Amino acid sequence: MSSLIKDFILKYLHSGVSEDDSAYDIRQIHLINAFHFIGFLFLFPLGINALYHTLDALSFALLSVAIFLIVNYYYLKISKNKVFASYIMATLFFVLFVYLVYTGGFDNTGPLWIYALPIISMFLLGFRVGLASMALFLMVLILILFVIDIPLYTYDFKVRIILSLLVVTFLASVYEYLQERTFSKLHTLSKELEKVSYRDHLTQVYNRHGIHKKLQNICTRYQTENQNFSVMICDIDYFKKINDNYGHIAGDEVLKKVASEIKTIIRKDDLLGRWGGEEFLVVLPNATLDDAYKIGEKIRKSIAHTSFKYDEHTIAMTVSIGVAEKDNTRPVSDIIRQADTHLYSAKKQGRNTVYPKTNSTL
DSSP states (O other): OHHHHHHHHHHHHTTTOOTTOOHHHHHHHHHHHHHHHHHHHHHHHHHHHHHHTTOHHHHHHHHHHHHHHHHHHHHHHHHOOHHHHHHHHHHHHHHHHHHHHHHOOSTTOGGGGGGGHHHHHHHHHOHHHHHHHHHHHHHHHHIIIIISOOTTSOHHHHHHHHHHHHHHHHHHHHHHHHHHHHHHHHHHHHHHHHHHHHBOTTTOSBOHHHHHHHHHHHHHHHHHTTOOEEEEEEEETTHHHHHHHHOHHHHHHHHHHHHHHHHHHSOTTOEEEEEETTEEEEEEETOOHHHHHHHHHHHHHHHHTOEEEETTEEEEOOEEEEEEEEOTTSOHHHHHHHHHHHHHHHHHTTSSOEESOOGGGO
């Protein structure tokens, strides 16, 4: 029973989270959903209580905000627009608390609820926007209490409201500032670690683990959207001879040169990774087999016409390329296997070729 409740809570808090959200974004969405629940949990019963005591205006205000919180929850769940959902929620509470101070709420206890606003503003809107919104709220509060001079409260009570709200705002802003700094440092560190774990240190393209993860993500997304994509495996011809004749340092320079040439030819959204040894894998989103062949031919011709000088030696390079197209009927492992088979066929045909040839080239 407890595990079911835990799963339900986690599922509820996770509503509106997308796969591209960072840890900070997910935290924000969890907070928004938590405030949805807590806000409704308090406001709806208080609205019913106000209705019972024939405080129709107060009841209408409380119940309206409670209903808007439900609407905002489903908006976030469907649109995944956490920024707009945050502003909507902060605005709802801003207006409600101004109303409670102006009218006194139930038995003039309305001002007691405003101490939740600094937490709501900072947590939902972030340090800078939250601080600005609280400055605006304080100005409106001073206007209501001291300029309009509502007779519901004594002068000393009004002063204490302002001073205590300033203290709560200060504490909430310090906490959120430190939180943002921590998340910023963690995000930077995470990016650096990702670069180390997903990048090939020699060629600075994705390593096998990195390109495979990207390929799986594309496969999942395109399967959902019912679209195809293509891949190609490029292998440097006679790479062992380059290492044997000129040394491994020369071989490393050739690998870097080939990776650089491929990067200049592939499209902006295409992904390049070192698949292993002298092999490179290129993932081609929104590309048919014919598109992949044409890009492969550009790569092959460019590298074949590129000479590389090393230690007074001119090293000629060629590549063999196998291409394959992914459809929704096969797993991602099949397309890699097929591209590898086509690479082997390109080698058998004499190397420095792209296989298979497509209808447009026949």
